[in-house]
Amino acid sequence: MRLSEREPQLAELMDDPACDPERLRRTLRRFGIVNRAVSGWGAVYRSRLRPVLHDLDRPARVLDIGCGGGDVLHRLVRLARRDGFEIEALGIDPDPRAVEVSRRRLPVPGLSFRRAGSRALVEQGSRFDIVISNHLLHHLDDRAFGELMDDSEALAARLCVHSDIARGSAAYYAFAAAITPFAPGTFLRVDGLRSIRRSYTPSELAARLPSEWQVERLGPFRLLAIHRAAAGRRLSPRPIRPGACGSSP
Numbered sequence: 001m002r003l004s005e006r007e008p009q010l011a012e013l014m015d016d017p018a019c020d021p022e023r024l025r026r027t028l029r030r031f032g033i034v035n036r037a038v039s040g041w042g043a044v045y046r047s048r049l050r051p052v053l054h055d056l057d058r059p060a061r062v063l064d065i066g067c068g069g070g071d072v073l074h075r076l077v078r079l080a081r082r083d084g085f086e087i088e089a090l091g092i093d094p095d096p097r098a099v100e101v102s103r104r105r106l107p108v109p110g111l112s113f114r115r116a117g118s119r120a121l122v123e124q125g126s127r128f129d130i131v132i133s134n135h136l137l138h139h140l141d142d143r144a145f146g147e148l149m150d151d152s153e154a155l156a157a158r159l160c161v162h163s164d165i166a167r168g169s170a171a172y173y174a175f176a177a178a179i180t181p182f183a184p185g186t187f188l189r190v191d192g193l194r195s196i197r198r199s200y201t202p203s204e205l206a207a208r209l210p211s212e213w214q215v216e217r218l219g220p221f222r223l224l225a226i227h228r229a230a231a232g233r234r235l236s237p238r239p240i241r242p243g244a245c246g247s248s249p
Helices: 021-038 041-055 072-082 094-103 118-123 144-153 169-178 188-198 200-208
Strands: 059-063 085-091 111-115 126-132 156-165 214-218 221-230
Touching: 021 094, 021 169, 021 188, 041 072, 041 111, 041 126, 041 156, 041 221, 059 072, 072 085, 072 111, 085 156, 094 111, 094 118, 111 126, 118 144, 126 144, 144 221, 156 214, 169 188, 200 214, 200 221
Parallel strands: 059 085, 059 126, 085 111, 126 156
Antiparallel strands: 156 221, 214 221
């Protein structure tokens, strides 16, 4: 498989509004297994998120943009609570099928999910201490990518971390072998391999990000796009607004 260049024209099966709904639900539910194995959010929590939580003297507000099945945010909330931090967390996704799956997860106090996009929250004046996303960047065209960066800076009072795949042959072939036992009845294998082909190398991602952002490696297969808010920027306590909206990031 040639991986020297991005292939953004590839379409992932689960992004098709007409895809098989049961296969989609299985895919979203099994993301928890896949993300736990390959996404490295435990390390991101310890090294990047926990220091921010430690500095707060009130409950932290965390936003997950494009939350999919909600497993990443669910895990981060549990990690924070285990460490004694109070946290309010909101996961948003413009796809109602993803929101349905995320809402069916075991309820956790302070964790909620909405059908919404980042631009809608900016227009509402919402603010969060930490903004994250997982496997979102490689899905976006130039316009949507730029909007996400703008929205992230507007929404994140302290830290934004967008995590994605580092494209490469090792990632491709390792994933192809490892995903086989979990793939039957889902889109995991086809879409996962297409995701790798659509993803960035470190230099490609750095060239696309605004100048205030940094690219950091997390192991051999992960890239983090990180924005740290200017010193002294603070967030006034403000409850998460209930409701639903369907605009996309």
